[in-house]
Amino acid sequence: MRTRSSWLYAFVLATGVMGVQAQSLPGDYVVEGRDFDGKAYTGKLRITAAGPVFRLAYTEDRTLRGMGIQRGNQLFTAWGPNSKCTVSALEIKADGNLEGPWGDLERSALGSESLSKQAGAPGQVDGTYTSRGRTPDGESYDGVTTIEARGQVFKVNFKDNDGNQPGVAIRQGQSLAVAYGGSRCGVSVYTINADGTLAGPYADPRDNRLGTETIRRR
Known part of the structure; x- marks a missing residue:
């Protein structure tokens, strides 16, 4: 099993944070x-600001x-x-x-998406949803999204x-972080603490378990 640090990843941050202002995030x-x-x-991480976007460069052996x-x-x-x-x-x-925004590796702009549940147990994320949204370029789309619990993670499929x-x-509380793009696109969701540290789990589509990370300013 390759570690979390062996994958490409970065952040696109869009708004202010409780206890941490967006302009304070750039750094090492x-x-x-x-x-x-x-x-x-x-590993080591550098966050730089680019307008509403924050790019990350993670360094271990590369x-x-x-x-x-x-x-x-x-x-x-x-x-x-990859950019997909x-x-x-x-x-x-x-x-x-x-309901919420989404983005990809190629652009700073965000798209949006609403998923209306059509089938599945009340109070559970698992189920089938009708999906409607707009791309970061403003184009509308629709499709069907299915979500299924697998171990500590959820497997998701969007079809159009x-x-x-x-x-x-x-899933973290009332939030769901989803990464699309194939077998090598993973997802993380961090809590940004008042002291500026970031901590939370990550998942790989090829595994049903969670890893964890804590990120501290140098």
Whole structure:
């Protein structure tokens, strides 16, 4: 099993955070994590601002990059080897529907998506949803999304006229972080603490377990 640090990843942060202002996030950080087997690893992370976007460069034995979205005091991230990886930062509504922004590695702009639940147990994320949204370029789309619990994670599939897009998701409270883009696009969701540290789980679509990371400023 390759560790979390062996994948490309980055953050796209969009708004202010409780206890941490967006302009304070750029800088150098130390990453401490444990992979799916509990093995510890460390690395270095640099966050730079680019308008509403924050790019990350992660360094261990080489430099890696990726993307993500900030909502409140949570940071939703996608990481992977190519620009096809996307992340959705979804809020789980009281009626069981899902709603939130999404973005990809190529652009700073965000799209949006609403998922209306059609089948599945009340109070559970698992089920079938009708999906409607807009791309970061403003084009509208619709399709069907299925979500299924697998171990500590959720397997997700979006289907429209262009085919299937598989993904992996993590639930944290009333939030669902989803990464699409194939077997090598993973997802993370961090809590941004008042002291500026970021901590939370990550998932890989090829495994049903969670790893964890804590990110501290150097």
